[in-house]
Amino acid sequence: MGRALRLERLRAEVRAIAAAGQDPAAVLPFGVSDLDARLAGGGLADAGVHEAAGASDGYSDDAAATLFLAGIAARRAGRRGTVLWVVARRDLFAPGLAQAGLDPGKLLVAETGRDSDVLAVMEEGLRHGALAAVVGEIGRAGLTETRRLQLAAEEGGTMALLLRRWRKGDPLGEPSSALTRWRIGSAPSVPLPGPGVGRACWHVELARQRGGPGFSLLLESCDAQGRLAVPALSADRPDQADRGDERQAA
Amino acid sequence: MEAQIEQLPMHRRPTIREMGRRSEAAEMPFKRMRPDEGGGSVFLPSFAAEGAALVTIHNSGQRVVLAAVSREAAALGLALGMPLTQARAMIPGLDIHEADPAADAALLDRIGRFAARRITPLVATAGADGLWLDLTGAAHLNGGERRVCAGLLRFCAKLGIEARIAVAGNGAAADALARHGPERLTLCPEGGEQAALGPLPIAALRIDPAVVEKMRRLGLEWIGELAAVPRGPLVRRFGRDVLLKLDQALGQAAEPIDPIVPRDAPSAELRFAEPIGGAEVIARAVSDLLDQLIERLRETGLGARALLLLCDRVDRQQQRVEIGAARATRDKAHLLRLLARRIETIEPGFGIDAMRLIAARTEPLGAIAVPGDLAAPEPVPDLSQLIDLIAGRLGAQRLYRLSAIESDVPERSVCRIAPLDTTIAWPDAWPRPPRLLPRPERIDHVVAELPDAPPRRFTWRGRMYKLVRGDGPERIYGEWWKRGAERDAVRDYFHVEDESGARFWLFRRGDGIDPRTGDLSWWIQGGCG
Numbered sequence: 001m002g003r004a005l006r007l008e009r010l011r012a013e014v015r016a017i018a019a020a021g022q023d024p025a026a027v028l029p030f031g032v033s034d035l036d037a038r039l040a041g042g043g044l045a046d047a048g049v050h051e052a053a054g055a056s057d058g059y060s061d062d063a064a065a066t067l068f069l070a071g072i073a074a075r076r077a078g079r080r081g082t083v084l085w086v087v088a089r090r091d092l093f094a095p096g097l098a099q100a101g102l103d104p105g106k107l108l109v110a111e112t113g114r115d116s117d118v119l120a121v122m123e124e125g126l127r128h129g130a131l132a133a134v135v136g137e138i139g140r141a142g143l144t145e146t147r148r149l150q151l152a153a154e155e156g157g158t159m160a161l162l163l164r165r166w167r168k169g170d171p172l173g174e175p176s177s178a179l180t181r182w183r184i185g186s187a188p189s190v191p192l193p194g195p196g197v198g199r200a201c202w203h204v205e206l207a208r209q210r211g212g213p214g215f216s217l218l219l220e221s222c223d224a225q226g227r228l229a230v231p232a233l234s235a236d237r238p239d240q241a242d243r244g245d246e247r248q249a250a
Numbered sequence: 251m252e253a254q255i256e257q258l259p260m261h262r263r264p265t266i267r268e269m270g271r272r273s274e275a276a277e278m279p280f281k282r283m284r285p286d287e288g289g290g291s292v293f294l295p296s297f298a299a300e301g302a303a304l305v306t307i308h309n310s311g312q313r314v315v316l317a318a319v320s321r322e323a324a325a326l327g328l329a330l331g332m333p334l335t336q337a338r339a340m341i342p343g344l345d346i347h348e349a350d351p352a353a354d355a356a357l358l359d360r361i362g363r364f365a366a367r368r369i370t371p372l373v374a375t376a377g378a379d380g381l382w383l384d385l386t387g388a389a390h391l392n393g394g395e396r397r398v399c400a401g402l403l404r405f406c407a408k409l410g411i412e413a414r415i416a417v418a419g420n421g422a423a424a425d426a427l428a429r430h431g432p433e434r435l436t437l438c439p440e441g442g443e444q445a446a447l448g449p450l451p452i453a454a455l456r457i458d459p460a461v462v463e464k465m466r467r468l469g470l471e472w473i474g475e476l477a478a479v480p481r482g483p484l485v486r487r488f489g490r491d492v493l494l495k496l497d498q499a500l501g502q503a504a505e506p507i508d509p510i511v512p513r514d515a516p517s518a519e520l521r522f523a524e525p526i527g528g529a530e531v532i533a534r535a536v537s538d539l540l541d542q543l544i545e546r547l548r549e550t551g552l553g554a555r556a557l558l559l560l561c562d563r564v565d566r567q568q569q570r571v572e573i574g575a576a577r578a579t580r581d582k583a584h585l586l587r588l589l590a591r592r593i594e595t596i597e598p599g600f601g602i603d604a605m606r607l608i609a610a611r612t613e614p615l616g617a618i619a620v621p622g623d624l625a626a627p628e629p630v631p632d633l634s635q636l637i638d639l640i641a642g643r644l645g646a647q648r649l650y651r652l653s654a655i656e657s658d659v660p661e662r663s664v665c666r667i668a669p670l671d672t673t674i675a676w677p678d679a680w681p682r683p684p685r686l687l688p689r690p691e692r693i694d695h696v697v698a699e700l701p702d703a704p705p706r707r708f709t710w711r712g713r714m715y716k717l718v719r720g721d722g723p724e725r726i727y728g729e730w731w732k733r734g735a736e737r738d739a740v741r742d743y744f745h746v747e748d749e750s751g752a753r754f755w756l757f758r759r760g761d762g763i764d765p766r767t768g769d770l771s772w773w774i775q776g777g778c779g
Contacts, residue, residue: 066685092685093664093683094652095664096683104651109649128636186779198719
């Protein structure tokens, strides 16, 4: 038996033990082929940590990142699951989240004062295993903290979503062991034939993912079920796809 | 009324029949009570009703008989148990209501619970119209027996109830004195039961009426006479019950009372020969206590909602730890996990020599049927244990669900409810932002056409935003029923987007036409993604 083969078998065994009975390859696809095709595994891993932050410290970008994660959590929760949202500030507005698919019946809010409490409560929720996803709003979390979250997520088979909020400098500048790290920024909305604001668009940038290169896309924001979409007029608009190459190194 | 009738000429006076049909509304004794289960048709014999003679009726076999009579009716010669037809024949203008024993019992229970909260924890119902209060060790807290009783009489008078109170060394004696004593308020001195009860009729002992009648025929009418009769022949002739009731009234036999509000919360206690201090030892003791407590809870069919752990230290200090559960539970592993986290907050000092675990709040917890239907939908995972863990860490107030409340004003449209309550969704007609500023912030240099075009630019936090698209206005009116100042107030909400695609939720005070609706200042309230 070759050494490489034995090593590979051992790795598979370790992966199976670490995931504790959960299917380690279970993923939540976005349902957008452009996006899913570029993600390692074809979607977001169910038992893993995913991070998102606003592309800038603007108020709108922060709201866009919030909605992006709310949409993922809503789709993960399905019809009967519950999402635990751990907040440090009191500025979440639930009617807006409900319009991204996260109904009040699916949302459980825990309010903490400090980042360390946010992480502890998230870990508790992740390990319990009955939740569909745990969303945490946090400013600082280093490699150790995200690694702990990742282990807790694997133990409970629960998705951990970290909303990195801007405090001083780029929140994604810190190292992290999250499986995917997203940067969401507002983009001009789909123009309507008349006056008014059309469906919002986002610059969705995958700054880093484990097992694949980063990329950037222009997408329409979450609909009432939390699903993203490709804008119909994508071909006519200045696409950001070419920026993907320079981000691969990131 | 009668004087007016007197003044009429004979031929214009109303006929007896008309007068008999007339019924005047009686002053309702419960008018001043909160409208709830104590229904308006509750009338006990001692309840005062002013105005017309008033009776309540119930069916007794094939006849309809009087269940209760007001003071006026009693003065006219009506008595309990009289057939209704006879009462009607005697008094034409009788006010008749159906008796409602369930509501009577509910009212009595309510008064009992009030007394249990305010006077003494040991309150029991006695018959359909009486309450026993165990004042042992509680009277001095309220200024002595006389003041307690006077306060209770005043309270009942406010409710429209003509109460009678007696205080004696035991419940049976007090019951007899209250129902058959000469005064409305009797305070029997200590050891004076025999003298006080002597002149009361034997019926006061709560003996079967047939037996009372038999005694009356033998010439025994008063309790004093009964007490003087040799006991042996008494038992042979009337049975043991008579003597038991007599002994209870004279304080020679015990009569436990069954309180409305259970006296003791289930608890478990451990005393140690040697003071303990180590965390592992405390954890083991807590585990033992939980075993005992859960056994006790299982016997009574209860589940714990709140547990209180009291640790008595050698230096007479007490350490307390409280935990709560979102749903009644008897799950040892879960409760132990909640308690184990708090063990580190216990300061053992020089050692703990006794520990007590009390189920401070309990709820009935029966068996739960498991759906046997194979096609049943997958059950919703139980979150109550997770909720307890998080609430134990953060505090129960900081874990909640958000639910709709009937208000259009955005900052008032969300309320917090307990994690296991059912939520209500918001109407989905207009877009709402996911983030709301804690308070709306003023924006400056706004360029907008009046009355209802979306703004073109504004400055916020020192930055200028040039807007290219806008939706609105969504008009929200002030809630005058909450605050008088909002009577005319109007907010016009706009959903706007700037050149870079950033979206905001702004509003203008005022509708742009009527100056009373607002001062046309602009505010930002939220950010839309």
